[in-house]
Amino acid sequence: MTDLDEYGRRARAWLDANAGELPREPDLATARAFMAKLYDAGYSGITWPAEYGGQGLSAAEERAFQQAARDVTLPVGVFGIGLGMCGPTLVSIGTEEQKRRYIRPLLRGEEIWCQMFSEPGAGSDVASLQTRAVFDGDAWVVNGQKVWTSVARQADYGLLIARTDVDVPKHKGITMFIIDMHDPGVTVRPLRDMTGESHFNEIFFDDVRVAPDQVVGAVNEGWSAAVTTLLHERVSIGMGAARTERPASFEALSRAARDRGLLGDRAVVDQLVDLYLQERAFDLFNARLTQEVKAGIFPGARGSIAKLLLADLTLAGADVASEILGAESVAYEGDGRGSGAGIARALAWAPGMALGGGTNEIMRNIIGDRVLGLPREPQVDREIPFRDLKVGTQSKEAGK
Amino acid sequence: MAKVREIAESSAPYDPDVWARMTGELDLAALAVPESLGGAGAGHAEVAVVMEELGAALAPSPYLASAVLAVNVLLESGDETAIKDLLPGIATGTTVATFAIPILGEPIPGARKSSGGYELSGPAPRVLSGADADLILLAATLVDEVSDGDGPIAIFAVESGASGLTRTPLTTLDLTRPQATLTFDATPARQIGPDDASEVISRVLDLASVALAAEQLGGLRRCLDTIVEYAKLRVQFGRFVGSFQGVKHKLADMHCTLEQAESIVRYAAWTADESPDELPVAAALAQSYLGRAYFQVAKDHLLLHGGIGFTWEHDAHLYYKRAKSSELLLGPPRHHRARLAERLGLTL
Numbered sequence: 001m002t003d004l005d006e007y008g009r010r011a012r013a014w015l016d017a018n019a020g021e022l023p024r025e026p027d028l029a030t031a032r033a034f035m036a037k038l039y040d041a042g043y044s045g046i047t048w049p050a051e052y053g054g055q056g057l058s059a060a061e062e063r064a065f066q067q068a069a070r071d072v073t074l075p076v077g078v079f080g081i082g083l084g085m086c087g088p089t090l091v092s093i094g095t096e097e098q099k100r101r102y103i104r105p106l107l108r109g110e111e112i113w114c115q116m117f118s119e120p121g122a123g124s125d126v127a128s129l130q131t132r133a134v135f136d137g138d139a140w141v142v143n144g145q146k147v148w149t150s151v152a153r154q155a156d157y158g159l160l161i162a163r164t165d166v167d168v169p170k171h172k173g174i175t176m177f178i179i180d181m182h183d184p185g186v187t188v189r190p191l192r193d194m195t196g197e198s199h200f201n202e203i204f205f206d207d208v209r210v211a212p213d214q215v216v217g218a219v220n221e222g223w224s225a226a227v228t229t230l231l232h233e234r235v236s237i238g239m240g241a242a243r244t245e246r247p248a249s250f251e252a253l254s255r256a257a258r259d260r261g262l263l264g265d266r267a268v269v270d271q272l273v274d275l276y277l278q279e280r281a282f283d284l285f286n287a288r289l290t291q292e293v294k295a296g297i298f299p300g301a302r303g304s305i306a307k308l309l310l311a312d313l314t315l316a317g318a319d320v321a322s323e324i325l326g327a328e329s330v331a332y333e334g335d336g337r338g339s340g341a342g343i344a345r346a347l348a349w350a351p352g353m354a355l356g357g358g359t360n361e362i363m364r365n366i367i368g369d370r371v372l373g374l375p376r377e378p379q380v381d382r383e384i385p386f387r388d389l390k391v392g393t394q395s396k397e398a399g400k
Numbered sequence: 401m402a403k404v405r406e407i408a409e410s411s412a413p414y415d416p417d418v419w420a421r422m423t424g425e426l427d428l429a430a431l432a433v434p435e436s437l438g439g440a441g442a443g444h445a446e447v448a449v450v451m452e453e454l455g456a457a458l459a460p461s462p463y464l465a466s467a468v469l470a471v472n473v474l475l476e477s478g479d480e481t482a483i484k485d486l487l488p489g490i491a492t493g494t495t496v497a498t499f500a501i502p503i504l505g506e507p508i509p510g511a512r513k514s515s516g517g518y519e520l521s522g523p524a525p526r527v528l529s530g531a532d533a534d535l536i537l538l539a540a541t542l543v544d545e546v547s548d549g550d551g552p553i554a555i556f557a558v559e560s561g562a563s564g565l566t567r568t569p570l571t572t573l574d575l576t577r578p579q580a581t582l583t584f585d586a587t588p589a590r591q592i593g594p595d596d597a598s599e600v601i602s603r604v605l606d607l608a609s610v611a612l613a614a615e616q617l618g619g620l621r622r623c624l625d626t627i628v629e630y631a632k633l634r635v636q637f638g639r640f641v642g643s644f645q646g647v648k649h650k651l652a653d654m655h656c657t658l659e660q661a662e663s664i665v666r667y668a669a670w671t672a673d674e675s676p677d678e679l680p681v682a683a684a685l686a687q688s689y690l691g692r693a694y695f696q697v698a699k700d701h702l703l704l705h706g707g708i709g710f711t712w713e714h715d716a717h718l719y720y721k722r723a724k725s726s727e728l729l730l731g732p733p734r735h736h737r738a739r740l741a742e743r744l745g746l747t748l
Contacts, residue, residue, distance in 0.1 A: 254744070254745070254746060257746075261748075263746055263747060263748050264748045269741050269746050270737070272741070272744075272746055273688070273737050273740055273741050273744075273746070276685075276740070276744060277685065277688055277689050277740075280664070280685055280689075281660035281661075281663065281664060281689060282660065284660070284663035284664055284666075284667050285659050285660045285663040287663070288662075288663045288666070302659075305655070305656050305659055308652075308656060309656055309660070361645070361649070363652075364645075364648065364649040364652035364653065365645070365648065365649075365652075367652035367655055367656070368642070368648035368649065368651055368652045369648075371652075371655060372628050372642075372651055372652070372655055373628075373632070374628065374631055374632060374640075374642035374643065374648050374651065375631075375632060375639070375640040375642050375643040376643060377643050377644075377645065377648075378639065378643065
């Protein structure tokens with residue numbers, strides 16, 4: 001038995017002993033306690049640098065652990081943004097002090113992180129953000145608003161990008177900061193989305209003072225840091241999909257069609273075949289991408305392909321589901337646990353997949369620019385100082 | 401491509417020198433033949449790689465007919481005597497064989513017992529390399545055993561010079577892959593394999609679906625590469641056309657199709673070698689997806705070239721035509737989709 005086999009065997013044994021009885025959606029205290037145990041056992045931050053609290057091991061050990069954990073649902077969702085996006089950003093461009101201060105508690109689940117990039121006026125074009133950070137004597141003072149922030153209510157810290165120079169073009173005047181989410185100037189407000197629930201938040205900054213040592217990377221060089229963070233995001237959205245439940249999966253819908261006696265209807269069978277082709281094509285691509293990632297190949301912009309395909313699949317699935325269930329999927333009795341309610345929820349969720357983490361149009365731009373290497377669209381705002389730019393949604397009068 | 405065009409516009413079905421190198425130097429026709437029978441003992445996944453390259457180059461060659469279809473028919477028939485007699489010539493490339501693909505709803509010849517074995521009568525429409533193959537393998541109904549209009553189907557071999565065989569070369573949209581209609585009139589034939597060969601034929605068609613899908617993948621990838629390069633060079637309105645979202649987004653979608661097509665082909669080829677139970681669904685999936693995907697990409701790659709794509713001198717139409725004829729080669733997409741639905745249990 002190789003050392004690696006032994007590593008995987010021990011990980012499996014540890015998971016059997018510690019992760020077997022976890023609830024699917026644990027409360028925060030349970031999730032934190034599990035994360036601390038995971039860290040203390042050496043399975044959080046396996047490939048992260050040892051001097052900051054990681055295990056300093058190779059991708060091979062990470063693979064062995066993932067393999068051992070493949071059919072275990074770890075309650076790490078609330079730590080996902082920290083582990084998947086904020087942490088890697090700090091490791092690559094954070095200061096020595098920042099890494100020593102933040103990485104270990106992040107890996108141990110003691111501190112939860114969120115990411116604050118999007119604004120009401122800066123969606124696809126995040127670089128046109130208007131949240132300001134102005135240096136005032138000994139600190140940066142932040143004012144503005146962010147939106148679509150996950151886990152902000154639980155978060156202790158967040159990565160923020162804000163405008164620090166309005167006299168240069170938009171990409172060149174942005175800085176990344178670490179924000180203490182408990183600061184009295186930070187207000188987190190749940191954002192009710194079209195599902196009727198609040199999966200995201202709006203965040204308001206009122207004269208939040210941020211010490212200069214909380215700048216991540218260099219002042220006015222926050223854009224390249226943000227791009228790296230966003231690439232991690234797309235990969236995790238697309239690839240996380242294989243493990244999430246799909247109410248409108250081919251399997252569920254073909255069962256529903258059989259139960260309703262619809263398999264004699266050629267139109268229904270045809271739609272199910274289309275859905276199967278789309279779902280299988282996505283799953284097989286996703287499996288290939290996952291294998292490559294586990295082999296140490298960072299998928300980069302190809303994560304956008306998975307994200308785009310998943311968005312289309314999610315919309316298509318909900319659509320086929322509504323055809324099979326009929327009007328029951330838009331009008332139903334009771335507490336929302338029936339199959340109609342499930343499809344109604346899927347219909348309301350589906351657009352989120354095509355918008356969150358970048359719209360389908362932005363994904364196609366990224367695939368065109370970075371995967372295919374096509375010439376970029378001429379950017380009319382590239383050389384214009386930010387203060388002279390039109391940003392966000394303009395009033396009709398302003399357009400005249 | 402100049403060579404491809406030269407052959408396509410000539411009466412020769414392929415370049416015999418190239419075929420001799422493919423089968424001699426590279427030993428490609430023996431790729432999937434077991435080592436015990438003098439082959440290379442590689443798998444269907446390796447054959448898929450060859451098919452992908454042939455598809456990318458549009459290389460006119462009897463590889464699919466002889467090294468894929470005919471080899472698989474013989475190997476899957478389990479007929480050891482026939483394998484011993486017929487396979488070595490095919491594996492070395494000295495014999496070019498073909499298999500008349502039975503398409504649902506189209507006629508196949510009938511086989512009647514004769515003093516020396518069997519005699520075949522009837523048509524076999526649209527046979528790959530039908531005009532020039534040295535050895536023709538085909539499915540035929542055992543007419544002596546027909547009851548209620550239905551009889552067992554068996555596999556037969558016919559020599560190219562057999563009596564009563566008429567070969568009529570067809571005009572093909574795809575100039576790089578010739579076909580011929582064969583008619584048999586009391587043509588002596590040798591039976592290969594069992595009296596009821598429907599399972600053998602089904603597996604042969606599944607393997608052909610996978611191999612053809614790999615060829616389609618190669619062509620699809622080439623089409624995309626070509627149009628992406630062109631979009632980086634062609635300027636209109638003072639901009640490279642690839643910078644327009646109307647073009648860029650279409651290319652991005654084509655690339656997504658490629659990534660998925662490749663994933664399906666790799667998986668399907670893997671099932672052919674390693675997981676026979678999964679092959680029937682995987683093969684139907686591969687043809688249902690790849691046939692449409694290749695034609696869509698070939699069509700869009702032609703259209704995105706603009707007017708030049710409509711000219712005879714440009715290669716775009718060669719791929720477009722190959723994509724369309726490949727899409728129909730094993731039956732139209734609706735057949736594959738119906739087969740897929742059936743194999744997924746989408747029946748009452």
